[in-house]
Each structure stands twice: as C-alpha cells, then as structure tokens.
Amino acid sequence: MDFDLSEEQRLLKESVDGLLGSAYDFDSRKKYMKEKGGWSKAVWGKLAEQGLLGLPFSENDGGFGAGAVETMIVMEALGKALVVEPYLPTVVIGGGFLRHGGSAAQKEAHIPPVIEGARTFGFAQLEKNSRYDLSDVTTSAKKKGSGWAIDGEKFVVLNGEAADALIVTARTRGGQRDASGVGVFLVPADARGVAKKGYPTQDGLHAADITFTGVEVGSDAAIGDPESGLxxxxxxxxxxxxxxxxxxxxxxxxxxxxxxxxxxxxxxxxxxxxxxxxxxxxxxxxxxxxxxxxxxxxxxxxxxxxxxxxxxxxxxxxxxxxxxxxxxxxxxxxxxxxxxxxxxxxxxxxxxxxxxxxxxxxxxxxxxxxxxxxxxxxxx
Missing domain, CATH: 1.20.140.10 (Butyryl-CoA Dehydrogenase, subunit A, domain 3)
Known part of the structure; x- marks a missing residue:
C-alpha cells in the first residue's frame, strides 16, 4: 500500500505549512485569543483565501472535492501551529453534517458562506449527564405547526460563543437514551430563546453553555430524518x-x-x-x-x-x-x-x-x- 502523498497533496501541505508558518507564531496566537470569540477573523479570512475552508465540499457545492487525507494534512498543520480558529466545529463537523445529510437547499444556503469564511458553526451536542453517549439526549424538539420548538441545555459547545449557526441534537420522540428519535437541527445563533454563556477552555479555545427555551425553527431546519439521525x-x-x-x-x-x-x-x-x-x-x-x-x-x-x-x-x-x-x-x-x-x-x-x-x-x-x-x- 502506498502511503506517500500525491503531488497535489504535497502542494497542499506546503501551502498550509507556509501560511501558518508566516502568520501563526506563539506570540501572535496570544493576540488572537484576546479577540472577540477567542480567534482571529483575519486568519480565518486567510484560510478562506487559500481554499482550506472549501476542501471537503464537492465541486458542485463550490468546494474542491477533497477527501479525508486532505483533511488530515490540514488538521496536522493546525495542530503544529496551535491554531485556535474554529476549523473543527465549522468545516469538519458542520460541513460533515451538510455533506452527508443536508438537503440541496441547506447546502446552497450554508456551504458557500462557510467556504468564503463568512459563516462558522458550533456543535451543540454534549449534555449535563450524557458524557460520551451520543444517543443520550434530553433536549427536545417538538412539532409546532409546520416547524419545531426546541427546549434544553447544551454544554461546552466549541465556538458556541461566536458561531453564526448552531447544529443541535434534539430528541423528537422516545426515552432519554433511545437510539431512535434523535434529530439534528440547524438553529441560527441569534434565534429568539437562545441564551449563551461563553468562556475560555483550558487549551486556549472558547466554548459556551447554551440554553434553548422555546426556540422555534422551520421544517427546513432538520438535517436528514429528524426521527433517525443517530x-x-x-x-x-x-x-x-x-x-x-x-x-x-x-x-x-x-x-x-x-x-x-x-x-x-x-x-x-x-x-x-x-x-x-x-x-x-x-x-x-x-x-x-x-x-x-x-x-x-x-x-x-x-x-x-x-x-x-x-x-x-x-x-x-x-x-x-x-x-x-x-x-x-x-x-x-x-x-x-x-x-x-x-x-x-x-x-x-x-x-x-x-x-x-x-x-x-x-x-x-x-x-x-x-x-x-x-x-x-x-x-x-
């Protein structure tokens, strides 16, 4: 099996290493951490200019159609530079939900702004007693008219303080730990009923505890089947x-x-x-x-x-x-x-x-x- 990088992958590695090598030393990182939300909008813009925010998305959606190896290359470089910008919650997690479960309308509405650096995500999944169980969800999403009303609390939402949109796991039916009845919803971060408490984490990133109180979203907010999203x-x-x-x-x-x-x-x-x-x-x-x-x-x-x-x-x-x-x-x-x-x-x-x-x-x-x-x- 060939573990060598292709010519395109080597160029990607050189590109991202060069960008972070010139823009991301330890002292600069300290300055970026003091900006609103805990990361630099200027650096995020440079990542967008380099095309790094569009790597995993298909060409039909405006991306480059890259795969897991390209994501590995970028994430390794981000680790070396101790980057605090929200690549993981936005491109990997938010982008992952859109790529694998998003409708054509959702992709059209959200992927271009992500690629341009104009939109970031936070993944609101962790609950008070859920620990590592992804099916342990008490936050509820109940039908209200043609849409949904979401109630519950989420904790340690990476980039939750600065995110433009939240990807929320919520239970549409069943018991607390049932594998069925868990849905995924796109919620505007400034929606009525969303309350955020932001704070820095031990590793220099920023997270937020978020409360949802009767947050109303449309029927188009559900990513995939709202009753079988696990x-x-x-x-x-x-x-x-x-x-x-x-x-x-x-x-x-x-x-x-x-x-x-x-x-x-x-x-x-x-x-x-x-x-x-x-x-x-x-x-x-x-x-x-x-x-x-x-x-x-x-x-x-x-x-x-x-x-x-x-x-x-x-x-x-x-x-x-x-x-x-x-x-x-x-x-x-x-x-x-x-x-x-x-x-x-x-x-x-x-x-x-x-x-x-x-x-x-x-x-x-x-x-x-x-x-x-x-x-x-x-x-x-």
Missing amino acids: ALIERVVDEARTAMCAEAVGLMDESLKTTVEYLKTRKQFGVPIGSFQTLQHRAADMFVALEQARSMSMFATMACDFEDAKERATAVAAAKVQIGKSGKFVGQQSIQLHGGIGMTMEAKIGHYFKRLTMIENTFGDTDYHLRRVTQGGGLV
Whole structure:
C-alpha cells in the first residue's frame, strides 16, 4: 500500500505549512485569543483565501472535492501551529453534517458562506449527564405547526460563543437514551430563546453553555430524518475524531521537535543536557510513541472510506486509543524534559500538552474507546 502523498497533496501541505508558518507564531496566537470569540477573523479570512475552508465540499457545492487525507494534512498543520480558529466545529463537523445529510437547499444556503469564511458553526451536542453517549439526549424538539420548538441545555459547545449557526441534537420522540428519535437541527445563533454563556477552555479555545427555551425553527431546519439521525451523528463525530487524531499528531510532532531543540541548547554541568544518555532514551521513546500515533491516524483516515459503519467506528476508536496513550506520554515527557519552565504560561510546550489532554477527552477518552474496540471484536 502506498502511503506517500500525491503531488497535489504535497502542494497542499506546503501551502498550509507556509501560511501558518508566516502568520501563526506563539506570540501572535496570544493576540488572537484576546479577540472577540477567542480567534482571529483575519486568519480565518486567510484560510478562506487559500481554499482550506472549501476542501471537503464537492465541486458542485463550490468546494474542491477533497477527501479525508486532505483533511488530515490540514488538521496536522493546525495542530503544529496551535491554531485556535474554529476549523473543527465549522468545516469538519458542520460541513460533515451538510455533506452527508443536508438537503440541496441547506447546502446552497450554508456551504458557500462557510467556504468564503463568512459563516462558522458550533456543535451543540454534549449534555449535563450524557458524557460520551451520543444517543443520550434530553433536549427536545417538538412539532409546532409546520416547524419545531426546541427546549434544553447544551454544554461546552466549541465556538458556541461566536458561531453564526448552531447544529443541535434534539430528541423528537422516545426515552432519554433511545437510539431512535434523535434529530439534528440547524438553529441560527441569534434565534429568539437562545441564551449563551461563553468562556475560555483550558487549551486556549472558547466554548459556551447554551440554553434553548422555546426556540422555534422551520421544517427546513432538520438535517436528514429528524426521527433517525443517530447514524448521521455517529458518522460525523467519527470524522471529527479522525480529524482530532491528525491534529494530535501535529501537536506531538511539534512537541518532540521543541523538546529535542531544548535538549541541545539547555546546559547542565557545562554540557548540553541532550548529551546525557538517559535523556536521549526518553526522546527516542517519544519518537516511537509519535510514530505509533501517526500510523493509527493514517489508519483512521483510510477507515473514513469504509462502507461498513461498525468496521469504520472500530478503526476510529482504535486510533483514538493510541492517540490518547501517545499524547499523554509525549506531553508528560516534554514537560519533564523542559523542567520547571515547561509548567509556565510563557513556555509553549505546556500549551501543546493542554491541547493534547483536551483532545484525549473530547468525544470519548482512552478507556471509553478501548471498550468500543473490545465490543467491536478488535481490529483483527
């Protein structure tokens, strides 16, 4: 099997690396985090100019018709640069719902503004007691005339504070954890009855807790079948997990490079600490963990094209397990090898570890996905 990138994919990698290399150093990131919503509109515009916001969308919808590999390339670059802009909730998750379940009218209304950088999304899915269960939904969507009335609470909605539109999971019938009766709805962020409480997260991103009180939307707000949307949700969330695996590889790669550079320059007893064999062994172990994670990220990326939903989900879960283990090891070793400075806000290495930790706990932690792999019968 050929794991080399095509010529177009190599050009994409060079393009996104070049863009972020010139516009996204650690000091610039601090400035972007202070802007409204916690990210830079100017940088978002540059991502749009480069065509990165339109990559996964079909040419018929104004995009480039790229696949999972191209998303992997972009997400890895975003991880290396510690980008705070809402690519994951907007292009990967919001775009995923539109691509896989959106009607022609929904695609026409929402995809062009996303590609142009004029619209962002927030995915309102997590509830107070739902943890990682995508079918655990108490937010309700009840028929009202020809449309729907949505009531409930959602928590830790990434980009929820600044999003132009929210993608909301809501129950149209059945009990709290029933697999059937869950729908997906497009809700304008400024709709009457939507109340948001925004805050920064531990990794420098911004999220919001959102309350929906009698929020009325039209019949055209439902993405796909409003009574059987769980399969769509699971597919899009697995794509988001795969994208986060690629981001984590970028984070680990940059963490290793930064740590090795520190070992070469930091001196103890008159010599660089990188000359100590024990620390060399630690760096070598970090490299092994990174490459294991990279391999599983590639595997999950290929699994996005699997026709069998169970096989696809098991592959993604296995990748998330390895990413969680490798991310924790690489992050911890990076901090240890940097010493006390690694714990300070001024040192970027700690911010890489924070983001890795948040990725490990988003859409299922290591233990949760290990159970998924086991229940799926393993990879072999």
